[in-house]
Amino acid sequence: MTPADRVLLACLLCSGLVWAFWPRDKGEVAVIVGSGGLVAEVSMDRPDTLAVKGPLGTTYVVVGGGEAKIISSPCPQKLCVRSGPVRRPGEVVVCIPNRVAVTIKGRNGPDAVLR
Amino acid sequence: MTHLALLVAGGAALSLLEGSLPRPLPWMKIGLANVATILALYLYGARSAFSVAVLRVLLGGVFLGFGPGFVLSAGGGIAAWGVMALVKETLGGTFSVVGVSIWGALTHNLTQLVLAHLLVRTAAVWALLPAFLWAAGVTGTITGLAADFGLKLLRRYPRRVLR
Numbered sequence: 001m002t003p004a005d006r007v008l009l010a011c012l013l014c015s016g017l018v019w020a021f022w023p024r025d026k027g028e029v030a031v032i033v034g035s036g037g038l039v040a041e042v043s044m045d046r047p048d049t050l051a052v053k054g055p056l057g058t059t060y061v062v063v064g065g066g067e068a069k070i071i072s073s074p075c076p077q078k079l080c081v082r083s084g085p086v087r088r089p090g091e092v093v094v095c096i097p098n099r100v101a102v103t104i105k106g107r108n109g110p111d112a113v114l115r
Numbered sequence: 116m117t118h119l120a121l122l123v124a125g126g127a128a129l130s131l132l133e134g135s136l137p138r139p140l141p142w143m144k145i146g147l148a149n150v151a152t153i154l155a156l157y158l159y160g161a162r163s164a165f166s167v168a169v170l171r172v173l174l175g176g177v178f179l180g181f182g183p184g185f186v187l188s189a190g191g192g193i194a195a196w197g198v199m200a201l202v203k204e205t206l207g208g209t210f211s212v213v214g215v216s217i218w219g220a221l222t223h224n225l226t227q228l229v230l231a232h233l234l235v236r237t238a239a240v241w242a243l244l245p246a247f248l249w250a251a252g253v254t255g256t257i258t259g260l261a262a263d264f265g266l267k268l269l270r271r272y273p274r275r276v277l278r
Contacts, residue, residue, distance in 0.1 A: 008252075013253070016249020019246065037236075062194060076184070100232065103239040
């Protein structure tokens with residue numbers, strides 16, 4: 001490895017670590033986006049299950065206990081289910097085949113911009 | 116030609132091998148198939164590496180289907196080839212095989228985020244950017260070291276074997 005290789009590697013690793021340990025607020029609201037745009041914004045205090053229709057079928061999103069997760073989705077690889085729950089503002093879990101994204105917002109306004 | 120076909124097959128075999136390894140994060144792949152593109156780039160040049168990258172992606176599509184996964188794999192694989200070829204040509208003295216591989220992994224991951232943004236139509240996917248940058252560093256280094264090892268192994272053979 002050349003010095004330039006090491007600098008490049010160090011930059012990438014540092015960016016990830018800074019992001020992982022950056023202090024953030026508690027997540028309050030889960031924002032669920034489907035193929036037709038915004039589906040719902042729900043508080044993560046109360047337990048709830050949402051069914052989101054996508055091109056492949058229905059993706060089920062469960063919120064409650066301060067976290068949100070995709071519990072089942074009709075996609076081939078189930079990466080969204082295996083990703084597990086998201087809790088902190090700015091975190092996201094996505095099912096690309098069924099076009100569903102779940103993001104977390106804190107109390108103080110949006111931490112992610114949705115289009 | 117035969118050697119390029121062997122590289123494509125080798126890349127597919129590495130993909131399969133990788134599928135059986137445990138993953139630290141569900142969406143994180145080491146991208147060992149990229150070793151085939153890198154070997155072709157260093158042994159036979161950018162044009163041959165392009166053929167290997169395209170054929171490898173198509174072969175993956177035949178086995179896994181031509182869904183959104185194929186779009187992500189094709190976009191990432193071909194963009195990574197472009198940047199790796201560019202970095203090797205212009206900054207080949209500055210970055211070694213490992214550096215070129217990290218650039219490839221970085222390009223691959225960024226392209227996937229752009230495509231995911233277009234497919235899911237939400238900018239929320241960019242929340243994964245720092246994690247993807249970190250993952251590019253880790254996977255690019257592993258792939259690069261594997262390619263470096265492969266190059267050293269192959270270059271022990273006389274030149275005519277490689278043509």
